Amino acid sequence: xxxxxxxxxxxxxxxxxxxxxxxxxxxxxxxxxxxxxxxxxxxxxxxxxxxxxxxxxxxxxxxxxxxxxxxxxxxxxxxxxxxxxxxxxxxxxxxxxxxxxxxxxxxxxxxxxxxxxxxxxxxxxxxxxxxxxxxxxxxxxxxxxxxxxxxxxxxxxxxxxxxxxxxxxxxxxxxxxxxxxxxxxxxxxxxxxxxxxxxxxxxxxxxxxxxxxxxxxxxxxxxxxxxxxxxxxxxxxxxxxxxxxxxxxxxxxxxxxxxxxxxxxxxxxxxxxxxxxxxxxxxxxxxxxxxxxxxxxxxxxxxxxxxxxxxxxxxxxxxxxxxxxxxxxxxxxxxxxxxxxxxxxxxxxxxxxxxxxxxxxxxxxxxxxxxxxxxxxxxxxxxxxxxxxxxxxxxxxxxxxxxxxxxxxxxxxxxxxxxxxx
Amino acid sequence: xxxxxxxxxxxxxxxxxxxxxxxxxxxxxxxxxxxxxxxxxxxxxxxxxxxxxxxxxxxxxxxxxxxxxxxxxxxxxxxxxxxxxxxxxxxxxxxxxxxxxxxxxxxxxxxxxxxxxxxxxxxxxxxxxxxxxxxxxxxxxxxxxxxxxxxxxxxxxxxxxxxxxxxxxxxxxxxxxxxxxxxxxxxxxxxxxxxxxxxxxxxxxxxxxxxxxxxxxxxxxxxxxxxxxxxxxxxxxxxxxxxxxxxxxxxxxxxxxxxxxxxxxxxxxxxxx
Numbered sequence: 180x181x182x183x184x185x186x187x188x189x190x191x192x193x194x195x196x197x198x199x200x201x202x203x204x205x206x207x208x209x210x211x212x213x214x215x216x217x218x219x220x221x222x223x224x225x226x227x228x229x230x231x232x233x234x235x236x237x238x239x240x241x242x243x244x245x246x247x248x249x250x251x252x253x254x255x256x257x258x259x260x261x262x263x264x265x266x267x268x269x270x271x272x273x274x275x276x277x278x279x280x281x282x283x284x285x286x287x288x289x290x291x292x293x294x295x296x297x298x299x300x301x302x303x304x305x306x307x308x309x310x311x312x313x314x315x316x317x318x319x320x321x322x323x324x325x326x327x328x329x330x331x332x333x334x335x336x337x338x339x340x341x342x343x344x345x346x347x348x349x350x351x352x353x354x355x356x357x358x359x360x361x362x363x364x365x366x367x368x369x370x371x372x373x374x375x376x377x378x379x380x381x382x383x384x385x386x387x388x389x390x391x392x393x394x395x396x397x398x399x400x401x402x403x404x405x406x407x408x409x410x411x412x413x414x415x416x417x418x419x420x421x422x423x424x425x426x427x428x429x430x431x432x433x434x435x436x437x438x439x440x441x442x443x444x445x446x447x448x449x450x451x452x453x454x455x456x457x458x459x460x461x462x463x464x465x466x467x468x469x470x471x472x473x474x475x476x477x478x479x480x481x482x483x484x485x486x487x488x489x490x491x492x493x494x495x496x497x498x499x500x501x502x503x504x505x506x507x508x509x510x511x512x513x514x515x516x517x518x519x520x521x522x523x524x525x526x527x528x529x530x531x532x533x534x535x536x537x538x539x540x541x542x543x544x545x546x547x548x549x550x551x552x553x554x555x556x557x558x559x560x561x562x563x564x565x566x567x568x569x570x571x572x573x574x575x576x577x578x579x580x581x582x583x584x585x586x587x588x589x590x591x592x593x594x595x596x597x598x599x600x601x
Numbered sequence: 602x603x604x605x606x607x608x609x610x611x612x613x614x615x616x617x618x619x620x621x622x623x624x625x626x627x628x629x630x631x632x633x634x635x636x637x638x639x640x641x642x643x644x645x646x647x648x649x650x651x652x653x654x655x656x657x658x659x660x661x662x663x664x665x666x667x668x669x670x671x672x673x674x675x676x677x678x679x680x681x682x683x684x685x686x687x688x689x690x691x692x693x694x695x696x697x698x699x700x701x702x703x704x705x706x707x708x709x710x711x712x713x714x715x716x717x718x719x720x721x722x723x724x725x726x727x728x729x730x731x732x733x734x735x736x737x738x739x740x741x742x743x744x745x746x747x748x749x750x751x752x753x754x755x756x757x758x759x760x761x762x763x764x765x766x767x768x769x770x771x772x773x774x775x776x777x778x779x780x781x782x783x784x785x786x787x788x789x790x791x792x793x794x795x796x797x798x799x800x801x802x803x804x805x806x807x808x809x810x811x812x813x814x815x816x817x818x819x820x821x822x823x824x825x826x827x828x829x830x831x832x833x834x835x836x837x838x839x840x841x842x843x844x845x846x847x848x849x850x851x852x853x854x855x856x857x858x859x860x861x862x863x864x865x866x867x868x869x870x871x872x873x874x
Contacts (some may be wrong), residue, residue: 341767355757355766358773450836453772470758474839482760489762 180520181222181317181587184242185276186249186268187234190290193267201257201264203228208304211256212311218252220244223315225322227283227304229297231290236280238317246270277321277512281505284329286338293338293494298329316591320515328508335504337497341490346377348486349457349478350384353425356455356476360384366423367391368416368437369430370402373459377427378406390423392416394430420445420454427457428464439468442475457483515600524590525574527599532570536562605649606708612642613701620693624768632690636681639697643677646704650674660727666710671730672857673703675738679785683742687778691769695745725800729793736789737853740825743782744850747843750775754840776838779846787825794822817856824849 188201203211208226215224215237223238235253239245250268254261271279282288284301305322308314314322333339342348353360363386367378370393378389389408392415393399399410411419416437420426430436442454451474458465458479470477478486518524540562544555577589594600619635622628650671653661661667680696683689749769756766769775797815798808809815828845831837837845 352757354771355753356772358771447835451838452836453839473841476757478760485760486762 181238181240182242183236183238183273183276183317183321183516184245185234185236185271185279186246187227187232187279188264188267188269189232189234189288192269193264197264197267198230198233200259201228201233201253202230203233205307207256208307209311211252212308212313214252214256215249216311216313218245218248220248223318224313225304225308225318227301229300232283234280234283236276236318236321238315242272274509274513278505278509280321280325281328281508282502284325285332285501285505286329287332287498287501287505291343292491292498293340293343295333295339298326298333301329302326316587317516317519320591321512324508324512328505332501332504336500338494338501340497341493343487343490343494345373345459345480345483345487346380348483348490349377349427350380352457352476352478352486353381353384353455356453357424360386360425362387363424364388364422365390365408365425365427366411366416366419367402367406367408368426368428368464369393369460370398371429371459374427374429375402375405377457377459381425382406386425388423390419392419394432417441417445421448423454424452425455425457426465427459429459430464431460432464433462435466436464437469438466439472442466442469443472446472446474459483518594518600519587519590521577521586521590524593524599525570525577528573528593528597529566529570531597531599532566536566602649602652605645605652606704609642609645609649610701610704610708612638612645613697613704616642616693617697617701620697624691624694627768629690632693635693635697636684639677639693639700640681642700643674643681646670646674646677660730662730664710664712666707666712669703669707669710671734672737673700673707675731675734676700676703676741677738679735679738679742679782683778683782687774687781689746689770689774689778691749692742692745692778695748696742699741699745723800723803725796725803729796729800732789732796733793736786736793737857739782739786739789740846740850740853743779743786743846746775746779746782747846750779750843751840751847754843772839776842779842780832780838783825783828783846783849787822787829790818790822790825794818813860814856817852817860821849821852821856824852 188198190198193201203226208228211226212224215221215226215235220241221237221239225236227234227236235249237245237249250261250265253259253264279288284298286293286295286297289297301322305314308318308322342351350360353363357363360381361384363381365378365381365386365388367374367389382389389403389406390411391399391403391406391408392411392413393402394413396410396412399412402408403410420437420442426437428436437456446454453474453476456465456469456475456477458477461480463479465477465479467477467479469475518527540559544550544558550558573593577586577593616635616639619631619638623631623635650661653667657663662671676696677700680692680700684692750772752765753769753772753775756762756769757772797818801810802808824845828837828842828849832842
């Protein structure tokens with residue numbers, strides 16, 4: 180019987196420099212899988228590599244041999260002495276390996292709990308393993324369970340709910356104010372990575388027009404081109420406030436770019452349609468007094484950070500529910516795994532046929548009242564010996580040692596043919 | 602008859618429970634169940650009203666109990682339509698308990714059969730009653746939506762995103778729904794007043810008789826007319842509109858109860874206990 184073993188490193192155990200060294204590109208993954216496949220100690224292997232982790236999931240007859248082989252391969256493939264990365268490695272066996280892979284795919288082990296990319300990366304890793312034919316009965320089953328568990332956790336808990344980045348938090352707030360961002364107009368004041376990222380998110384949410392105001396008009400024109408928007412002069416900002424809905428401000432000036440009286444002045448001509456200011460500048464660009472005006476809302480960088488902190492806490496609470504689902508799934512998988520042994524399979528097969536036979540005999544004898552007790556016994560005996568004869572060869576095959584291939588394939592087929600895992 | 606009233610109240614209570622559970626657990630199934638249970642309550646409620654109508658041969662608003670029952674029924678009908686149209690799921694948390702409360706009070710009040718003359722047979726009267734109550738039902742919901750708006754706005758302004766922030770919809774949706782409620786209510790109230798005038802003319806020979814209820818209905822109408830006017834001209838929306846919806850409903854409550862208990866008039870008998 181094969182054992183499951185997992186060896187890997189992640190953001191918690193290895194610094195970024197090391198993770199960069201060990202990470203596999205798509206081509207490297209294919210090459211590595213081919214190398215692993217040749218090793219006699221490793222029967223099945225799936226290799227997951229992201230910027231935060233490298234995980235090698237293996238099914239093997241000989242655990243320590245497999246671990247050593249994997250280490251050697253890593254060292255050879257990455258031309259890195261084993262000693263350099265050995266300390267960062269963790270090794271999980273059996274249930275622990277299963278739990279780990281479930282937690283990774285469900286994003287319970289991620290740097291940002293609940294981030295959605297990891298499941299996709301896991302699917303890609305599995306896809307690479309299947310195309311290179313390095314996964315077998317055991318890992319196929321495990322990975323399918325993994326995807327199932329990850330999906331279940333995502334839909335049944337709130338670990339993926341609510342934004343945990345500044346720009347997403349701003350978008351979420353915008354939705355709470357405007358309902359939909361579709362067709363809204365955006366004014367970007369100044370520039371900066373975070374502000375531009377927010378604008379990109381807004382564009383993805385189908386906002387209509389982007390206006391860009393920059394103290395140097397040329398830079399504004401440049402940015403406007405990037406977002407397919409319009410550049411406006413810095414002096415036109417107040418005028419612009421009459422028709423935009425969302426303002427993202429990120430200039431480097433001290434002092435307010437927009438003050439309370441200006442906003443109060445435009446509110447009437449806006450017919451009080453809401454205005455949402457996102458102020459990511461330090462020091463602040465937008466007069467915080469504006470928040471006291473009706474239908475005007477301001478969030479500065481600290482406010483947004485506060486929102487994110489709440490959301491992270493919320494996710495962590497939801498993660499506890501996720502862990503419970505993982506625990507359940509590990510037990511479930513262990514049951515299946517234990518049944519993958521020869522003896523339980525033969526017993527289950529025997530039970531299934533016995534039960535069918537018993538039920539059918541009972542049904543038949545009920546309608547045959549004229550039979551004597553001896554007749555009944557004779558029929559029972561006949562059926563039993565038929566079962567014995569029929570099951571003789573399959574049992575012998577399953578028990579036998581002369582397999583060219585992995586025994587688990589036969590066990591798996593038997594279990595599927597007779598639906599023994601119900 | 603008693604049994605159907607109890608079944609109706611049971612449905613409404615069950616729906617209220619469903620909406621409260623939905624508020625906490627956020628399972629869509631709960632909300633849908635609560636909605637259908639409320640619909641069931643509404644149907645059996647309609648049966649009660651229809652039965653009373655057949656029994657007495659006139660529209661069942663002979664005493665406070667029946668009047669409240671009609672009011673609850675009107676709120677339920679407006680809510681069901683609103684929910685269907687806007688899918689403002691969380692509003693049930695206001696509407697279902699309100700309807701339940703109204704029905705429970707109605708069922709506890711004495712229900713004396715009243716001798717009635719041909720006063721209640723007119724088409725105009727039935728039209729008057731139905732439009733007025735549908736209008737008031739809409740205003741009741743406008744008030745509820747306004748309350749939700751204030752809660753949500755407070756969460757956004759104060760930057761403390763607690764329990765309600767996640768559960769309440771966007772300000773825009775709340776504001777629009779409240780606006781639609783007020784338009785509906787205002788239209789119905791206007792129709793109700795007109796049909797009331799026509800009916801008054803046919804019974805008392807004059808359109809307007811300075812009855813306190815008439816006066817206060819007129820005040821209510823003017824108030825909502827002002828709210829709508831402000832919205833259309835200067836764009837009164839958001840917080841101010843929400844507060845006005847609540848104030849408006851308070852005035853309606855006074856017109857409904859206060860006038861009858863404190864002042865005299867020819868509408869008095871409808872709310873006699």
